[in-house]
Amino acid sequence: MNTKEIRSLFPITEAFIYLNSASQAPLNTLVNDKLQTLIKSELNFIDKKGFNRDDVRLPLSKILGGSPDEYALTTSTGVGLGMVAQGIDFKKGDNVVIPEKEHWNNTFPWLNLESKGVEVRFAKLNKDNSLDSKAIEKLIDNKTRVVAVAAVRFNSGFRPNLSKISKIAHANNALFVVDAAQGAGMVPIDVEKDQIDVMSGCGFKWLLGMHGTGFLYVSKRVVKTISPILPGMFAAPAIHDQLSYHTDSRKFETGTIAYSLFSAWSAGLQLILNIGVENIYEKALQNTDLIIADLQAKGYEIVTPIEEREGRTAIVHFKTSAFETTKVLFEKLKENKILLTLQGENIRISPNFFTTEEEISSFLALI
Missing domain, CATH: 3.90.1150.10 (Aspartate Aminotransferase, domain 1)
Structure with missing residues (x-):
């Protein structure tokens, strides 16, 4: 084009x-046309409208890496990070390391854990507002469970070296969590190359969707270590009187989402792939x-x-x-x-x- x-x-x-x-x-x-077509179809409601979640999961995996079944559909960055923060089995005395002055979506979910005895440690920025991975490394110890950073910082536009930080986190047996809101769709991110364990993002910024759309990536390496906290009908096979979660990231999905918004979003994701x-x-x-x-x-x-x-x-x-x-x-x-x-x-x-x-x-x- x-x-x-x-x-x-x-x-x-x-x-x-x-x-x-x-x-x-x-x-x-492209997104608007698809959205309007879907809305018009609701005026002549004859049968349930189908929505294939892979229509969003697949392009997300092509843009960001990983496989479609490592992506759960959520409504925002904060929802995904909040579910992960509550789904990890933290113990009193554990700690989380994050850079200072992160977006609230990547601070509030972790600060909320302080009531459970979890310490939140803030890595200092350099004078020019950049982030040195050494600032994170010196705060990590054997009680560090999570290192969480933004792929791109909202208040400066700085892009930290995700690969370098992930190596530091994994060398200390900590999960590496990424807030992708300001990065996904704008800078190259490869969850496998960067060894990202968890990544949460939204559709309405660089991924060309609308408010109310988002995703949660959880690597197959760590999916068993995080428990669902809001299981809905899509978190497990539809068996009455029995809850047996999906073994992949689908277990983090809840109930009905705004299907029209997600279906329309797929057109924006395809545009990104085309460019x-x-x-x-x-x-x-x-x-x-x-x-x-x-x-x-x-x-x-x-x-x-x-x-x-x-x-x-x-x-x-x-x-x-x-x-x-x-x-x-x-x-x-x-x-x-x-x-x-x-x-x-x-x-x-x-x-x-x-x-x-x-x-x-x-x-x-x-x-």
Whole structure:
């Protein structure tokens, strides 16, 4: 597909410069068309509508690695991480290691365990907001049960080295858990190559779905060590008066989900497969090369770590010398139909594969 064809799938690009994919993906016509067809079919309800969960599990496995039966369908990143945190048999005195200032979806489920006597240890970030794996390693001991990190940090756009951290976790017999919300669909992730034990993510950001869609990956290596806490009708074979869980990640599935949203989401996942995550990531670096160079030239403070290219993503945070002027700039951009996010004290820019160099130039001209 060429740029014109790709952009035609995202109607928002006709009226706005959309630099806000880290917040949520703009609805594309492929997903919308499929959703509208499904909704219309409900007007003439003759029989139960079928939904094959593998229509989502299969493309997820092609994008992120692993096999379809290692994916359970959930409604959000937080739901998946919460189920895992409660499903591990923690003992009093155990600990969990996570970086400081993670997204709440990757802090609240672990902090909730403190009432059970589980300690949460926070690894310090470097001064440039990057994360050194050594900061995690020095907090681990023989009581560490879980090391949990975000594939891409929401408040800086930094991409930690998942393979390196997984080796540290596994060398100490800890589970390696990844929050994929800001990474899946934007940066290359391979759950097998990176030796990820558990990964939870959402559909409404870089995976081109809508709110209410998500997934939980649990590797076959560790699936027996985590118990389901919300078993519904899809967690086990349909046998009356007997609960015998599926032996794969399906055991974490609950009851009925929003089938129309998930079925429509499969069209967005297929679009990602057609374009290729490697190509999407390369476009992300090309976009942010332009943005970073201009921000540096104009003297803005760049909050995102930019020294190591392998740690960069499609997300760039920057700010002015004062929060008030940062807010004024944000409002100015919004008035000029440039959509991004005021995240904390920073402006967060997150272009995607449909963003053109001309759009980035227009944004930069206004700052």
